Amino acid sequence: MTIAPPAADERVAARSSFRKLLGRPEIGALIGAIVLFVFFSLVADAFLRASSFSTVLYSSASMGIMAVSVSLLMIGGEFDLSAGVMVTSSALIASMFSYELTLNVWVGVVVSLVVTLALGFLNGLLYVRTGLPSFIVTLGTFFMLAGLNLGFTKLITHNVATPSIEDMDGFSQARAVFARDFTIGGVQVNISVLWWIVFVAIATWLLLRTRSGNWIFAVGGSAASARAVGVPVTRTKIALFMGVSFTAWFYGMHILFNFKSVQSGEGVGNEFFYIICAVVGGCLLTGGYGSAIGAAIGAFIWGMTSNGIVYAEWNPDWFKFFLGAMLLAATVVNLVVRRRAEAGK
Amino acid sequence: MKRKVIAAALAGLLALSACSSSGGKKADEQATKALNGSGGPRLKIAMVTHSAQGDAFWDIVQKGAQSASAKDNVQFLYAADPDGGKQAQLVQSYIDQHVDGLIVTLAKPDALKDVVAKAVAAKIPVVTINSGAEESAKFGALAHFGQDENIAGQAAGEQLNKAGIKKAVCLIHEQGNVGLEARCAGAKKTFSGQMQNLFVQGANMPQVKSAVTAKLQADKGIDGILALNAQIALTAVDAAKGSGSKAKVATFDMNKDLVTAIKDGRIQFAVDQQPYLQGYEAVDELWLYKRNGDILGGGQPVLTGPAIVDKSNADAVAPYADRGTR
Numbered sequence: 001m002t003i004a005p006p007a008a009d010e011r012v013a014a015r016s017s018f019r020k021l022l023g024r025p026e027i028g029a030l031i032g033a034i035v036l037f038v039f040f041s042l043v044a045d046a047f048l049r050a051s052s053f054s055t056v057l058y059s060s061a062s063m064g065i066m067a068v069s070v071s072l073l074m075i076g077g078e079f080d081l082s083a084g085v086m087v088t089s090s091a092l093i094a095s096m097f098s099y100e101l102t103l104n105v106w107v108g109v110v111v112s113l114v115v116t117l118a119l120g121f122l123n124g125l126l127y128v129r130t131g132l133p134s135f136i137v138t139l140g141t142f143f144m145l146a147g148l149n150l151g152f153t154k155l156i157t158h159n160v161a162t163p164s165i166e167d168m169d170g171f172s173q174a175r176a177v178f179a180r181d182f183t184i185g186g187v188q189v190n191i192s193v194l195w196w197i198v199f200v201a202i203a204t205w206l207l208l209r210t211r212s213g214n215w216i217f218a219v220g221g222s223a224a225s226a227r228a229v230g231v232p233v234t235r236t237k238i239a240l241f242m243g244v245s246f247t248a249w250f251y252g253m254h255i256l257f258n259f260k261s262v263q264s265g266e267g268v269g270n271e272f273f274y275i276i277c278a279v280v281g282g283c284l285l286t287g288g289y290g291s292a293i294g295a296a297i298g299a300f301i302w303g304m305t306s307n308g309i310v311y312a313e314w315n316p317d318w319f320k321f322f323l324g325a326m327l328l329a330a331t332v333v334n335l336v337v338r339r340r341a342e343a344g345k
Numbered sequence: 346m347k348r349k350v351i352a353a354a355l356a357g358l359l360a361l362s363a364c365s366s367s368g369g370k371k372a373d374e375q376a377t378k379a380l381n382g383s384g385g386p387r388l389k390i391a392m393v394t395h396s397a398q399g400d401a402f403w404d405i406v407q408k409g410a411q412s413a414s415a416k417d418n419v420q421f422l423y424a425a426d427p428d429g430g431k432q433a434q435l436v437q438s439y440i441d442q443h444v445d446g447l448i449v450t451l452a453k454p455d456a457l458k459d460v461v462a463k464a465v466a467a468k469i470p471v472v473t474i475n476s477g478a479e480e481s482a483k484f485g486a487l488a489h490f491g492q493d494e495n496i497a498g499q500a501a502g503e504q505l506n507k508a509g510i511k512k513a514v515c516l517i518h519e520q521g522n523v524g525l526e527a528r529c530a531g532a533k534k535t536f537s538g539q540m541q542n543l544f545v546q547g548a549n550m551p552q553v554k555s556a557v558t559a560k561l562q563a564d565k566g567i568d569g570i571l572a573l574n575a576q577i578a579l580t581a582v583d584a585a586k587g588s589g590s591k592a593k594v595a596t597f598d599m600n601k602d603l604v605t606a607i608k609d610g611r612i613q614f615a616v617d618q619q620p621y622l623q624g625y626e627a628v629d630e631l632w633l634y635k636r637n638g639d640i641l642g643g644g645q646p647v648l649t650g651p652a653i654v655d656k657s658n659a660d661a662v663a664p665y666a667d668r669g670t671r
Contacts, residue, residue, distance in 0.1 A: 046563035051588065055558045062551035150399040159669045160399045161576070164602050181587060188587060259550050259583075261602060263576055265399025266548055306552060310543065310559040319544050320520070 025282030026294030028334025032280070033297050035333075036304050036326065044311035050187045052311060057189070060303030061196035064296050065254075066270070067277035068199045069240075069247040071295035072207070074278050076240045077220035077287025078134035080123060082142040083244050084270035089145050090116040090245075090252030091262040092153055095162040105170040113249050119145070120245025124238030146268060153264035164260040171257070178250075179258035192254050196296070199247065203292035216240065220287030277302055280331055301326070390414065390631050391422040391439040392448040392624070394475070395432055398425075401575070401600055402620050406474070408670055409624030410448070417632040429456030436460045446470050446631035448624075451477020451484070452524070458484060472630050474623045476524055478646040487634055488642045490626045492618035492650035494524045498531020500651040501571060501595065501616045502540075508593055508613050510569030511538040514560055518547030518577050525573050528597060532571055540571075550580055557584035561592060572596040575603040575615070582611045599654060604666040607659040617662075618650030621670045 021027060040047045066083055073080055090112045098108030119141070126137045153160060165171060180191045207213040215236045218226035227233045256262055279285065280301055281294025305326045309319055392410055396403035407423055414421035422444065424435045433456050436449055440463055447464050451457055451473050458480075464471050465485040473481040473489045481489035505513055513536060515529035526542075533540045543560050545553040561567055561584065570585065570592050572578035578596035585592045595613040596603065598620075606612040626647065633639040641647055654662050665671035 044563070046559075049562065052559065052562050055555050055562060055588075058558075059552060059555035062549075062555070146398065153399070154404070159601075160401045160404045161600065164605075255550060258554075259576075259580060261576075263399065263401065263550075265397060266550065268398075269548060303555070306546075307555055307559040310556050311563045313563060317520070317544070 022337060022340065024294075025289060025291045026297055027282075028331075028337040029281045029294050029297040029301065031337065032326075032329065032333050033301050033304070036301060036308070040304060040308035040312065044308060044313070047308060047311045050185070052307075054187050054189050054193075056300075056303045056307050057193045058303075059307050060296075060300045061190070061192045062251075062254075063270075063273055063277050063302050064196045064299030065192065065199055065251045066244075066247050066274045067281070067295040067299045068196075068203045068292050069243040070271075070274040071278035071281060071283050071290055071292055072203055072216060073240045073244050074275070074283040074285070075207070075220045075287060075290040076216045076237060077223065078127065078237060078240065079138060079275065080241060080244045081135065081138040081271050082119075082123060082145050083138075083248055083274055084267040084272075085142055085145045085149060086116065086119060086245060086248040086267075087252045087255065087270070088262065088264065088267035089119065089149055090249045091256040092149055092162060092264060094253060095165055095256050095262050096153070096156050098168060099163055099165055100156060102168075105165055105168050105174050109174060109253060112252065113246075116245045116249040116252070117242055118245075120242035120248075121238060123245070124241035127241070128234050128237060142271070146265075149264045160265065161263045162261050165256075166260045174253070175257040178253040178256075190258075192251075192258075195250070195254075196299075199250075200292050200296045207292060212236070212239075217288060220289070222288070273302065276327055280327055280334065282334055387418050387420055388445040388632060388635060389420045389422065389442075390446040390448065390628055391424070391442075391444045392474075392627070393432055393435045393439065394423075394425040394450045395427050395429070395452040396425040397427045402598055405620040405670060406624040409621035409626075410628045411624075413625040413628035413632070417628065419628060419632060421628065429453030433457050433460040436464065440464050440467055440469060443467075444469060445635060446472070446628075448472050448474055448627040448631070449477075449486075450475045451480050452522075454480040454484075461485065470631055470634050472627045474627045475620075481646065482644050487640050488630050489646040490623045490630070490642075490649055491646060492648060493646070494527035495531040495534075496648070497597065497616050497618060497651040498528040498533075499535040500531075500653065501528070501597065502532040502535030504614050504616075504653060504655075505532065505569055505571065505595060506535070506537050508569070508595070510536075510593060512564075512566045513538060513540045513569035513571055514564075514567055515540055515542045515571045516553075516557065516573060516577055516581065517542050517544050518553070518572075518574060520544055528573055529571070538569075545577065547574070547577065550576070553577055553580045554584045554587075557581050558588045561585060561588045561590040565590070568592050570594045574598050575600040578603060578612055578615075579606060582606065599662075599666055599671055601666045601669070604654070604659050604663045604671075607654060607656060608663070610656065614653055614655035616650070617652045617654050617671065619652055619671070620649075622649040 046052050093115050094108035094112035097111045098105045123138055123141055127134045181188050215231045218231045219233050219236050223233050277298035278295045281298035283290030305323050309322055394403055410421055426432045437460050447469055454477050461471055461484045471486045473486045475491045478489050478491055517525050529542050545556045570581045572581050575598050578594055581594050593613050597616045599615045599617050630641050662671055
């Protein structure tokens with residue numbers, strides 16, 4: 001890949017705002033989301049109620065918080081297959097640390113943050129040092145974490161789930177931060193929805209308005225070229241893995257304080273849902289292209305589909321088929337729109 | 346000459362009297378000793394289940410098996426894989442190791458049929474637990490310990506009637522699991538109201554919560570929820586509370602938090618299949634068979650449940666649930 005001289009670069013030529021809009025990574029997902037929304041509004045009576053919308057948003061946030069950092073990582077050209085179980089690891093660490101030592105739960109929360117960030121750092125370091133594809137490195141850490149989750153939980157609690165920490169000091173404050181329900185205009189909303197929106201906003205600002213954002217696009221587009229123009233590739237990639245571990249910690253805390261006890265086997269398979277959300281939202285599997293808002297819309301599509309089927313009272317046996325078909329449709333729309341936009345550039 | 350003959354005869358007698366290689370009181374004593382569990386060669390018994398990693402239910406089964414093993418001087422080995430083919434491979438590897446007894450779950454009977462036949466051909470006694478009541482004897486297993494899921498479902502349906510529930514939803518947390526479908530079908534059979542199934546993603550609690558909330562929002566008439574596992578039930582309680590529904594929650598299977606929830610009335614009742622018994626009895630049966638040729642159940646499945654836990658007996662069960670054996 002060569003770097004075009006800046007003066008003759010057609011990529012920076014002015015475009016009409018409509019074309020600009022169509023060229024955004026998230027536009028396909030947005031169209032898909034609108035189509036799905038209209039569709040479920042028509043087939044399911046309960047779908048349009050405000051309380052239902054809140055349920056859909058909660059379900060979306062449960063995927064969306066992780067999809068934010070996973071989409072950044074994918075734009076940076078990498079995968080993290082350990083993201084799903086890392087959520088469980090972080091919840092287990094916080095829960096067992098505070099319970100076994102009978103400490104204020106906030107101590108566990110902080111310890112878990114440190115350990116989980118270290119796990120992300122380790123993922124990044126292993127990737128950078130070995131030069132292996134991140135798919136392989138994190139596949140390894142995925143299995144290792146899944147084993148550690150179960151092994152440590154059984155070793156420490158002699159059960160496969162952690163005991164409830166509901167009655168411990170600091171639980172109610174921590175719950176207020178990570179998992180509280182509150183009422184807006186008569187509708188109950190979980191605080192994780194707000195956090196999700198905050199994370200999406202921060203990630204979008206980071207991507208589009210800061211130098212770090214440019215670095216992320218650059219290392220995903222071509223790491224070698226990025227390095228050649230002075231982008232700190234190693235640091236950026238490690239930071240992206242740590243970003244994933246940060247949201248894994250955050251979401252892990254939500255699970256812990258919402259459900260009080262943690263099953264050590266949970267979280268396996270969710271990593272693919274995060275990746276699906278990011279891809280539906282316009283991230284390329286090859287890196288260098290995508291958006292955090294797109295991943296949020298991807299998560300919203302996921303939330304609408306998984307709950308819309310319930311609202312529509314369809315036979316649940318077909319759930320996975322519907323889910324797969326809708327995700328595929330959204331991605332195809334995405335692809336078509338983007339091709340058209342790029343062709344007309 | 347005569348002296349020599351007498352001497353030889355005496356020597357022979359002496360030699361004979363020194364030890365009889367079979368029978369006699371000593372052998373009887375040894376057998377009795379072995380029966381009491383304090384002697385005899387150490388047996389190696391392997392259990393292969395269809396459990397996913399870290400499943401709470403199978404953890405209790407293992408605990409039962411381990412305590413029977415400790416009592417019976419058995420070396421207990423355990424392996425599990427939810428995939429039928431892989432489970433069969435695990436069984437095969439224990440046959441290769443020449444274990445003294447095998448405990449197998451037949452959740453996917455067709456996948457395990459051949460390998461169980463191989464074990465029987467290799468003269469390794471096989472006991473089945475949990476699932477496969479129908480196939481157990483056909484495949485040549487000695488005995489089966491488990492709960493008939495349909496009968497357990499029927500018990501749950503009757504309990505729901507007692508609780509005055511009119512419209513219930515049965516939460517299936519593993520798609521395509523025959524046992525779970527049978528529970529819901531059994532409950533539907535005896536339940537006098539209306540019941541429908543809802544699929545929830547068991548490995549993902551926030552999704553379970555939102556799916557149950559969505560269902561309660563979609564159909565305000567639902568006044569009962571039947572969960573098929575303890576953690577799902579506790580999440581369903583949260584969902585019902587969050588959506589302002591008055592639906593009462595009942596469940597299959599138990600854990601510590603669930604017993605507390607029964608005590609304070611958040612959960613109506615639990616249908617317990619006593620997994621501890623399944624593990625314990627399976628090891629004990631193999632040990633009895635090896636020591637005394639005993640077979641439990643007379644060719645019929647031995648039922649370990651349903652045992653209903655509700656407010657009336659929750660206090661009695663609580664300490665056992667606390668240590669993770671109920």
